[in-house]
Amino acid sequence: MTSLSLDGLRREYGATVAVDRVDLEMQQGELVALLGPSGCGKTTTLRMVAGFVAPTSGRVVIGGRDVTAAPPYARDTGMVFQGYALFPHMSVAENVGFGLEMRRVPRAERGARIAEALRLVRLEGLAERRPAQLSGGQQQRVALARALVVNPAVFLLDEPLSNLDARLRAEVRVEIRALQQRLGLTTLFVTHDQEEALTMADRLVVMQGGRVRQTGTPEEVYERPADLFVAGFIGSCNILRGVVEAPGAFRAGAMALPCAGGAPGERAALVVRPERIAIGPEGRLPGRIDLVTYLGGTTEWHVTTDAGALRVSQKTPDAADPRRLLRRGDGVMLDWRPEAGRLLSDSNEGEQA
Amino acid sequence: MNESGRAAGRPVAALVLPAVVLVLLMMVAPMVLLFRYSLNIFSPTELMIQALTARNYLSAVTDPYYLAVMATTIRMAVLCTLIALAAGFPAAYTLARMRGRWKAWLTLATVFPLMVGNVVRAAGWMTLLGNAGLLNAALKASGLFPDPVQLMYTPMAVALGIVTVVLPYMILTLASVIEGIPRGLEEAALNLGARPLTVFRRVVLPLALPGVVAGSALVFILCMNAYATPILLGGPQFTMMAPAVYDQFVKTTNWPFGAALAFILLAVTLALTLAGRALLQRRRHPA
Numbered sequence: 091m092t093s094l095s096l097d098g099l100r101r102e103y104g105a106t107v108a109v110d111r112v113d114l115e116m117q118q119g120e121l122v123a124l125l126g127p128s129g130c131g132k133t134t135t136l137r138m139v140a141g142f143v144a145p146t147s148g149r150v151v152i153g154g155r156d157v158t159a160a161p162p163y164a165r166d167t168g169m170v171f172q173g174y175a176l177f178p179h180m181s182v183a184e185n186v187g188f189g190l191e192m193r194r195v196p197r198a199e200r201g202a203r204i205a206e207a208l209r210l211v212r213l214e215g216l217a218e219r220r221p222a223q224l225s226g227g228q229q230q231r232v233a234l235a236r237a238l239v240v241n242p243a244v245f246l247l248d249e250p251l252s253n254l255d256a257r258l259r260a261e262v263r264v265e266i267r268a269l270q271q272r273l274g275l276t277t278l279f280v281t282h283d284q285e286e287a288l289t290m291a292d293r294l295v296v297m298q299g300g301r302v303r304q305t306g307t308p309e310e311v312y313e314r315p316a317d318l319f320v321a322g323f324i325g326s327c328n329i330l331r332g333v334v335e336a337p338g339a340f341r342a343g344a345m346a347l348p349c350a351g352g353a354p355g356e357r358a359a360l361v362v363r364p365e366r367i368a369i370g371p372e373g374r375l376p377g378r379i380d381l382v383t384y385l386g387g388t389t390e391w392h393v394t395t396d397a398g399a400l401r402v403s404q405k406t407p408d409a410a411d412p413r414r415l416l417r418r419g420d421g422v423m424l425d426w427r428p429e430a431g432r433l434l435s436d437s438n439e440g441e442q443a
Numbered sequence: 444m445n446e447s448g449r450a451a452g453r454p455v456a457a458l459v460l461p462a463v464v465l466v467l468l469m470m471v472a473p474m475v476l477l478f479r480y481s482l483n484i485f486s487p488t489e490l491m492i493q494a495l496t497a498r499n500y501l502s503a504v505t506d507p508y509y510l511a512v513m514a515t516t517i518r519m520a521v522l523c524t525l526i527a528l529a530a531g532f533p534a535a536y537t538l539a540r541m542r543g544r545w546k547a548w549l550t551l552a553t554v555f556p557l558m559v560g561n562v563v564r565a566a567g568w569m570t571l572l573g574n575a576g577l578l579n580a581a582l583k584a585s586g587l588f589p590d591p592v593q594l595m596y597t598p599m600a601v602a603l604g605i606v607t608v609v610l611p612y613m614i615l616t617l618a619s620v621i622e623g624i625p626r627g628l629e630e631a632a633l634n635l636g637a638r639p640l641t642v643f644r645r646v647v648l649p650l651a652l653p654g655v656v657a658g659s660a661l662v663f664i665l666c667m668n669a670y671a672t673p674i675l676l677g678g679p680q681f682t683m684m685a686p687a688v689y690d691q692f693v694k695t696t697n698w699p700f701g702a703a704l705a706f707i708l709l710a711v712t713l714a715l716t717l718a719g720r721a722l723l724q725r726r727r728h729p730a
Contacts, residue, residue, distance in 0.1 A: 140630075140634055141633075142630055142633075161633070162630070162633040162634055163633050163634075163635075163636050163637055163638055167634060168634070168635075169630075169631070169634045171627050171630070171631060172627075173625070173627055175625065175627035175628050175630065175631035176631075177628060177631070177632075177646060178628075178650070179649050179650055188632070188635050188637070188645075189635035189636055192635055192636035192637050192641070193636055236631075236635070237634075240635065240636070
């Protein structure tokens with residue numbers, strides 16, 4: 091069942107277009123992340139779903155009902171705001187109960203549901219505190235409880251982790267995902283953090299300049315990026331520019347490199363993830379090491395080749411492995427499987443990301 | 444922080460010294476003197492006889508005339524404060540939620556009336572509200588009221604005049620507090636299903652309460668002590684306390700009684716301001 095659908099959503103501010111042609115269909119229980127750099131239109135899109143921003147054109151449909159013209163209070167959404175937006179003059183229980191009160195839930199039932207919501211976010215015993223008496227992480231959980239206690243058709247999260255420190259962020263990430271899956275919440279989540287999006291979302295919507303660049307599962311978006319922007323924004327990648335010589339052969343500089351498919355004569359960019367490049371004494375592409383970075387579990391080698399500079403990332407080799415002895419200036423051979431070399435249309439947008 | 448705090452404490456104390464000296468000299472000293480006068484006895488021939496008596500206070504609080512003047516003053520001050528609050532809140536909210544260039548202009552427009560003196564402004568009201576004034580001319584021209592309608596020298600004229608004087612103070616005080624209420628809180632309430640009026644009642648108003656308290660106290664004090672407006676727009680039949688005090692000093696030269704009236708006005712204003720404040724703050728934290 092479709093819980094949320096966005097249909098050709100567009101928003102202009104004067105002469106600038108903040109959001110353009112955003113289409114999205116979300117299934118019940120799905121978690122979708124709107125991901126992109128700041129100013130890409132992801133927050134404006136979320137605010138159009140919540141009803142705080144009116145679309146210039148397009149439709150927002152929640153649970154089969156067209157709510158494009160409906161005010162925020164008449165939409166069945168539960169939003170967690172970036173700064174949490176807890177009511178400072180109300181206790182934790184009053185904050186969580188506010189939505190129930192607005193829905194005229196009887197007092198007795200309200201109490202039970204508040205207690206249940208606080209138990210879900212592990213805040214039992216803090217019901218009578220004021221928001222100012224709580225830590226950042228606790229405030230965040232109150233905001234979650236307040237939004238989910240009303241069983242909204244769509245759960246909206248606006249950069250909910252950005253105000254937490256790194257350690258807490260990783261913890262809360264797992265917690266939100268577990269809660270979302272357990273309760274089957276249809277969730278739309280805004281973030282600029284690709285790691286956050288990859289670890290939490292069922293699907294990603296990668297946005298840039300108000301447009302959707304790609305929609306897909308984390309695996310699809312990472313393995314088969316639609317364009318250079320997506321390739322550069324999700325994870326890191328090597329980009330080589332050149333021409334397709336024959337299907338499966340890409341010429342960059344003096345070298346013919348393995349790639350997946352391609353039409354001969356086409357100018358293109360070849361995208362290879364650093365961890366898909368094998369480094370060692372054997373291979374097709376000779377190069378010289380510029381820099382070795384030991385990162386504990388993984389090691390990175392920056393290699394200059396005739397085709398261009400490449401970054402290679404592999405699990406740190408065993409102590410006996412000759413690759414452990416590679417130093418700056420050493421000659422090496424690089425190679426990758428043809429399907430690891432993805433051809434994308436050549437534009438300079440990827441470099442800006 | 445203690446060491447640096449103590450070290451920084453001394454120059455700070457030096458900075459407030461001029462203001463303290465000024466207040467002591469110009470405010471406290473005259474008031475102490477005035478209070479001393481209020482305990483003296485008035486004599487038509489010698490004007491003031493040194494004494495230590497409460498008789499001025501007693502005759503003021505037992506005189507039906509002054510009780511009526513005080514009642515009029517309190518009624519007018521309460522009425523004007525409520526009108527200023529009701530009219531000022533929407534304006535203050537709009538001002539606080541505005542952005543950019545328009546906000547600066549609107550703030551200036553709010554302050555602008557303060558640049559015109561009370562007397563000048565009251566004179567303006569007189570040309571508007573007088574029997575031969577603009578409003579009556581318009582009413583006559585419309586044919587509905589062939590005879591002039593009495594607008595000047597009515598309590599309504601006084602209330603109108605006082606409210607326009609105090610409104611900027613109310614708006615600016617409220618706006619500064621409302622600006623401190625994050626917009627996100629209103630959005631959160633809307634998102635949870637609250638209609639705009641409920642958002643106002645449950646979120647904006649409770650959080651703006653310190654501004655309501657401060658603005659109302661400020662405006663109430665200004666209203667209790669209004670002088671030029673009640674004289675010019677109220678006429679001889681309508682008397683408030685500040686003009687009554689002035690009459691005692693200047694017209695009847697009864698300084699002891701005038702001083703006593705002044706201190707009664709001060710005490711009543713203070714008591715009512717504190718009572719109103721306590722009332723509003725009790726509403727904020729219901730038991």
